Amino acid sequence: MVSGLPEVARRYFDNAIEPGTPLRTTVRLRMRGVFLLGDRQNQQTYQMSARQVLSPPAEFVWVPTMASGPLRITGSDALVRGHAWTRFWINSLVPVVNEHGSSDLNRLALTRAAMESIWAPASLLPSNGAQWLQTGPNSARVTFPTGIEPIELTLAHDGSVVEVLSMRWSAENPDRQFRLQPFGGTVEAEARYGGFTIPRSVKMGNHYGTSEYIPFFQAEMDEAEFY
Numbered sequence: 001m002v003s004g005l006p007e008v009a010r011r012y013f014d015n016a017i018e019p020g021t022p023l024r025t026t027v028r029l030r031m032r033g034v035f036l037l038g039d040r041q042n043q044q045t046y047q048m049s050a051r052q053v054l055s056p057p058a059e060f061v062w063v064p065t066m067a068s069g070p071l072r073i074t075g076s077d078a079l080v081r082g083h084a085w086t087r088f089w090i091n092s093l094v095p096v097v098n099e100h101g102s103s104d105l106n107r108l109a110l111t112r113a114a115m116e117s118i119w120a121p122a123s124l125l126p127s128n129g130a131q132w133l134q135t136g137p138n139s140a141r142v143t144f145p146t147g148i149e150p151i152e153l154t155l156a157h158d159g160s161v162v163e164v165l166s167m168r169w170s171a172e173n174p175d176r177q178f179r180l181q182p183f184g185g186t187v188e189a190e191a192r193y194g195g196f197t198i199p200r201s202v203k204m205g206n207h208y209g210t211s212e213y214i215p216f217f218q219a220e221m222d223e224a225e226f227y
Contacts, residue, residue: 084109183206185205
C-alpha cells in the first residue's frame with residue numbers, strides 16, 4: 001500500500017495508521033478551544049466548541065459556538081458537493097457573514113479541506129488520489145486530485161506531523177483582496193482514535209511564517225469517530 005512511496009510518506013503512515021485499521025476517510029470531530037477575531041490592533045478572544053464532519057480533500061461541515069461575555073456567535077462553515085458557504089450570527093439574530101457559492105469561497109474552502117486531511121490519514125493514501133513528493137529529510141508536498149494548491153507537511157522523526165502549510169486563496173489581508181497567501185500552523189500534540197493517530201492540539205492561522213501571523217484557530221480535539 002505504501003511501499004513505493006517516499007520515505008517521509010512511509011514514516012507518516014507508519015505513525016498515523018495502525019495495521020489492520022479500516023481505511024475510512026470520513027471523520028466526525030468534536031473540539032474546543034479559542035478563536036480569535038479581528039487583527040492585532042482590535043482582537044477579541046472567543047471560547048469555542050464545535051462539531052465537524054470532514055471528508056478530505058473535498059468536503060466538510062464545521063458547526064461552532066463561539067462565546068465572549070454576553071456575545072455568542074453561531075453558524076456553519078462548509079464545503080459540500082463543490083458548494084461552499086460561511087454563515088454566522090450574533091446571538092442568533094444579527095448576521096455577521098452570509099456568503100455562499102462564489103468561486104473565491106469555493107477555492108478558499110478547498111484548501112481548508114485539503115489541509116485538514118491530517119485528521120483523516122487514510123485520505124492521504126495514493127489510492128485516494130494523493131500524490132507525495134519528499135522535499136527534505138522531514139518534509140513532503142502532497143498534491144490532491146481537486147487541483148487545489150498542495151499542502152506542505154513537516155514531520156518529526158517518529159512520523160508525527162509538527163507543521164502544516166499551504167498557499168490559500170484568501171482576502172484576509174489589509175487590502176481585502178483575494179490572493180494566494182500562506183496559511184498554516186503547528187501541531188502541539190497527537191492522540192490515537194480508532195486506529196488512527198491524528199493531531200489532538202493545533203494552532204493555525206493566516207500569514208503563517210510571517211510577522212503578520214496570528215494563530216486565530218487554537219483547538220483541542222475531544223472526540224474523533226471514523227466512518
